[in-house]
Amino acid sequence: xxxxxxxxxxxxxxxxxxxxxxxxxxxxxxxxxxxxxxxxxxxxxxxxxxxxxxxxxxxxxxxxxxxxxxxxxxxxxxxxxxxxxxxxxxxxxxxxxxxxxxxxxxxxxxxxxxxxxxxxxxxxxxxxxxxxxxxxxxxxxxxxxxxxxxxxxxxxxxxxxxxxxxxxxxxxxxxxxxxxxxxxxxxxxxxxxxxxxxxxxxxxxxxxxxxxxxxxxxxxxxxxxxxxxxxxxxxxxxxxxxxxxxx
Amino acid sequence: xxxxxxxxxxxxxxxxxxxxxxxxxxxxxxxxxxxxxxxxxxxxxxxxxxxxxxxxxxxxxxxxxxxxxxxxxxxxxxxxxxxxxxxxxxxxxxxxxxxxxxxxxxxxxxxxxxxxxxxxxxxxxxxxxxxxxxxxxxxxxxxxxxxxxxxxxxxxxxxxxxxxxxxxxxxxxxxxxxxxxxxxxxxxxxxxxxxxxxxxxxxxxxxxxxxxxxxxxxxxxxxxxxxxxxxxxxxxxxxxxxxxxxx
Numbered sequence: 394x395x396x397x398x399x400x401x402x403x404x405x406x407x408x409x410x411x412x413x414x415x416x417x418x419x420x421x422x423x424x425x426x427x428x429x430x431x432x433x434x435x436x437x438x439x440x441x442x443x444x445x446x447x448x449x450x451x452x453x454x455x456x457x458x459x460x461x462x463x464x465x466x467x468x469x470x471x472x473x474x475x476x477x478x479x480x481x482x483x484x485x486x487x488x489x490x491x492x493x494x495x496x497x498x499x500x501x502x503x504x505x506x507x508x509x510x511x512x513x514x515x516x517x518x519x520x521x522x523x524x525x526x527x528x529x530x531x532x533x534x535x536x537x538x539x540x541x542x543x544x545x546x547x548x549x550x551x552x553x554x555x556x557x558x559x560x561x562x563x564x565x566x567x568x569x570x571x572x573x574x575x576x577x578x579x580x581x582x583x584x585x586x587x588x589x590x591x592x593x594x595x596x597x598x599x600x601x602x603x604x605x606x607x608x609x610x611x612x613x614x615x616x617x618x619x620x621x622x623x624x625x626x627x628x629x630x631x632x633x634x635x636x637x638x639x640x
Numbered sequence: 641x642x643x644x645x646x647x648x649x650x651x652x653x654x655x656x657x658x659x660x661x662x663x664x665x666x667x668x669x670x671x672x673x674x675x676x677x678x679x680x681x682x683x684x685x686x687x688x689x690x691x692x693x694x695x696x697x698x699x700x701x702x703x704x705x706x707x708x709x710x711x712x713x714x715x716x717x718x719x720x721x722x723x724x725x726x727x728x729x730x731x732x733x734x735x736x737x738x739x740x741x742x743x744x745x746x747x748x749x750x751x752x753x754x755x756x757x758x759x760x761x762x763x764x765x766x767x768x769x770x771x772x773x774x775x776x777x778x779x780x781x782x783x784x785x786x787x788x789x790x791x792x793x794x795x796x797x798x799x800x801x802x803x804x805x806x807x808x809x810x811x812x813x814x815x816x817x818x819x820x821x822x823x824x825x826x827x828x829x830x831x832x833x834x835x836x837x838x839x840x841x842x843x844x845x846x847x848x849x850x851x852x853x854x855x856x857x858x859x860x861x862x863x864x865x866x867x868x869x870x871x872x873x874x875x876x877x878x879x880x881x882x883x884x885x886x887x
Contacts, residue, residue: 402688411669411680418662418687428813430657433689440665441649442680472719566675 403625404474404497406465407440409447409481410565413596413618414440417480421622434629437472439465447483451527459487463494470495478502478625480596482617483525486533500624502617503537506592509620510543513613515590521546521583523576524594525561526553534594546588548579556582557595564597572601577610584612593617650872651721651744653712654687656694656728657812660843660865661687664727668869681876684719686712694730698774706734710741717742725749725872727843729864730772733780747875749868750784753839756867757790760860762837768793768830770823771841772808773800781841793835795826803829804842811844819848824857831859840864 403421407414418438427433444462449455462484466477477499479485485502492499510520520543522534535545548556556579563572576598580591590613593599599616607614650668654661665685674680691709696702709731713724724746726732732749739746757767767790769781776782782792795803803826810819823845827838837860840846846863854861 408677408680408682410677411672411683412666415662415665415669415683415685418685419659419666422658422662422687423814423816425658425814430655430689430691430693430812433655433658433687435655435690436658436662436685436687438662438665438683438685438687440669440680440683440685442677443682444677446677468719472715565677567670567672569670 401475402435402437402469402473403629404466404469404472404477405436405438406462406469406477406479406484407438408442408444409479409484410597411440411442412564412567412600413480414438416600417478417596417618417622420619421625424619424622425626434625437469437474439469441465447481447486448525448527451483451486451531458484459490462487462491466491466495466497466499470497476500476625476628478621480618480621482533482595483528486527486531498628500621500628502621503534505620505624506534506594506615506617507537507541507543509615509623510590512623513590513615515613517542518589519544519546519587521580521586521588521591522548522594523557523579523583523591523598526550526558528594529553529557534592546583546586548583552579552582555579557598560601561595561597564600569600572597573603573606576601580610580612580614584610588612590615648722649682649684649716649720650876651713651716651719651724652683652685653709653716653724653726653731654685655689655691656726656731657844658687658689659811659814659847660727661685663847664725664843664865664869667866668872671866671869672873681872684716684721686716688712694728694733695772695774698730698733698778705731706737709734709738713738713742713744713746717744723747723872723875725868727865727868729780729842730775733774733778745875747868747871749864750781752867752871753781753841753862753864754784754788756862756870757837759870760837760862762860764789765836766791766793766834768827768833768835768838769795769841770804770826770830770838770845773797773805775841776800776804781839793830793833795830799826799829802826804845807848808842808844811847816847819844820850820853823848827857827859827861831857835859837862
C-alpha cells in the first residue's frame with residue numbers, strides 16, 4: 394500500500410482563477426494512485442480570487458499581483474506546506490520572484506507541461522500554443538520549449554483574442570458551454586499549421602475543453618492542470634522512494 | 641457588480657474523501673454568480689485525507705476521527721476562516737461536537753440538502769436516501785427530514801452495501817466509471833418504492849452520478865455537494881445584503 398499522506402501538505406496557490414484552482418485539486422486526487430482516502434496527498438488549497446489579474450498587470454498597467462502571490466506562498470509555508478504548486482500559467486511570469494520569496498520548492502508549470510509532452514512520447518517537434526495574451530506575448534512557453542529542442546507555433550494577436558482569450562473569459566465568467574467552441578477552433582487552426590501537439594497553456598483552457606471531448610479534436614493535447622498535478626504526484630513519490638515500488 | 645471576495649475565507653474541512661473535497665471547491669466556484677475571478681468566494685480547502693474513516697469509527701470500532709476534525713476546524717479558524725463547510729455527510733454524526741469546538745458558524749450539510757429539496761419545490765413527500773451505512777443506520781437524514789415533514793425511504797442493509805457502499809468505495813478508489821452502475825441501480829430501486837426524490841447523501845455519490853447523466857434517471861435528485869455549496873453562497877450573500885440585490 395502506498396501512502397503519500399505521511400508527507401506534509403502540498404500548498405496550492407489557487408484562485409487564478411478559482412475554478413482552475415479547484416480543478417487542480419480535483420485532478421490531483423483523480424490522478425493519484427490510491428485505493429482509499431488515507432492514501433492521498435494532503436493538500437492545502439488557498440483559492441483566493443483577490444489576487445489582481447496577471448494579464449492586466451503585464452498588458453495594461455494593472456495592479457501588480459506579485460505582493461499578493463508572495464503573501465499567499467508565505468501563508469502556505471506557515472501553514473505547513475512542503476511544496477508549492479501554482480495552477481496559473483500567467484503567474485509564472487513572476488516565477489523567479491515567487492520562488493525567491495520562500496524556502497519551499499515551487500513546481501514550474503511550464504516545465505511540468507514539457508515533462509508531460511515527453512510522457513506522451515513527444516521529445517521534439519512543433520508545439521502549438523494556447524494561452525493568455527500575456528503568456529504568449531512575453532514568450533513564457535517559447536523560451537522553455539525552444540531551449541529544450543521544440544519549435545513553437547504561436548497564434549497571432551487576433552487569433553489569441555478570438556480563440557484563447559474568448560474561451561478563457563467564458564470560463565472565468567462560469568460559461569463553460571460557451572468556452573468550448575473558440576478553444577476548439579483555435580486548436581484546429583494550430584493543427585492546420587502543422588502542430589504535432591497543442592498545449593492548453595492557461596489553466597482555464599482544460600475546463601473549456603473537457604477530457605471527454607478531446608479525442609474528437611484529433612490532435613495530442615497537453616493540459617497544464619493535469620501536467621502540474623502529475624508533477625506534484627511525482628515529487629511526492631520521489632520523496633518517498635519506498636512508495637515508488639508499491640505504486 | 642457583486643463581490644463576495646470582500647469577505648474572509650470560507651474554510652473547508654475536506655479530505656473526506658479528497659475527491660469530494662475538491663469537487664466541493666469546484667462546484668462552489670461553478671455555482672457562484674461571478675463574471676471574473678475577483679468576484680468569487682475566497683476559499684481555504686484543507687483537503688487532508690489523514691482523518692480516520694468516519695464509517696469505520698461508527699460501525700467497526702475504528703479510530704475516532706473527532707480529534708482530527710476538531711484540529712482541522714481550529715486550523716481553518718486560525719488561518720482566517722469566517723465560516724466552515726464540511727463536505728462529508730458521515731462527519732455530521734459529530735456535528736455538535738465540531739460546532740462546539742469553534743467560535744465560527746458551521747454549515748450543516750443535512751439542513752443544506754433539505755433547503756435544496758425546498759428550492760426544487762419539494763416541501764413534503766417521500767425522500768429516498770443514499771449514503772454510507774453509518775449515516776443511514778444512525779438515522780442522520782431520517783431525524784432531520786422527519787422533523788421537517790418528510791417521509792423517508794431507506795435501503796435495507798444489503799441494498800446499502802450493494803448500491804451505496806459499492807459506489808462510494810469505487811469513487812474513493814478513483815474508479816469513477818465503476819461507480820455509476822451501482823448508484824443508478826440504487827436510485828432506480830428507491831424510485832420503484834415510491835420516492836419523490838432521492839438524496840445523494842454521501843459526498844462521493846455526486847461524483848458517481850455525474851450531472852450530465854442525471855436526467856436519464858427520471859427522478860429528482862438532490863446532491864449533498866451542490867446543496868452545501870449553495871448554502872455557503874447563500875451565507876456569503878446574507879452577509880453582504882447590498883449584494884443580494886445585485887446578484
